């Protein structure tokens with residue numbers, strides 16, 4: 001029996017407990033009534049008096065060792081669990097981490113600047129649906145029946161006959177305004193437009209436009225020129241020059257394309273203006289009488305001008321951005337650069 005006790009002492013000393021389960025196993029083996037220690041006590045019951053006295057002391061000692069070890073296992077487990085719990089409690093004394101501030105998208109910032117300039121000279125804002133019928137996108141704007149812009153290569157059609165399409169310009173919104181309001185009309189229609197074009201550094205199938213419409217008695221081409229002249233000076237700086245080149249749009253007559261002196265080289269010639277000193281910003285013209293008639297406005301009494309430009313193009317000129325795809329890639333390294341613009 002003595003040898004057995006010595007063996008058990010060694011085993012207890014070497015025993016390792018790391019989980020609650022292992023602790024229970026230890027308790028069953030060395031502490032409970034049915035444990036090996038318990039068995040030894042049972043054996044002692046039938047021994048004679050002399051042996052009982054001597055071995056009783058030895059067994060009690062073994063029992064104490066087993067119990068003390070058990071207590072130290074319990075202590076260890078409790079501190080381990082405790083520190084794990086503590087590790088999950090946030091340290092409330094730490095200074096706060098500042099939130100990252102987002103930046104306004106450059107397209108939205110430019111749109112806001114354009115709107116502000118025109119609002120100050122009396123234009124209001126108008127918006128309309130991005131999914132349009134043929135009448136508002138084409139027919140009311142005097143597009144001939146077989147005009148190429150109606151065809152598949154330019155337009156994303158959703159349904160055919162009658163045609164429903166993603167609007168190809170925001171002129172459709174101006175038709176809606178003319179149908180619902182009496183002149184004088186001075187309105188600005190910003191919005192997203194769609195064209196079936198291959199995506200490249202200079203073109204995209206989704207982009208933004210701002211179009212303007214002014215209808216009143218005695219509106220003439222000089223009003224158009226002066227309005228656009230005022231706009232480009234406000235946006236690009238007071239030294240900016242403007243020029244008009246004859247062009248064609250179904251809904252305006254006469255029609256022009258609008259150039260401004262290159263704001264990067266100041267007209268001297270650079271790769272942005274392809275060494276011409278001029279960059280194009282949009283189209284414009286006097287509203288065709290057919291368009292007024294389509295919207296029940298008397299062309300004998302009223303006249304008007306319209307203009308349209310791409311917001312991406314203007315933003316690229318303002319900030320010297322050379323690839324239009326950057327606007328839709330969501331690269332924060334690009335977007336962050338516009339943090340401080342207003």
Ligand code: PHE
Pocket residue numbers: 168169170171211249252283284285306307308309
């Ligand atoms: N709607 C034309 C376009 O999308 C732009 C434009 C508007 C031209 C008004 C002239 C007058 O290209």
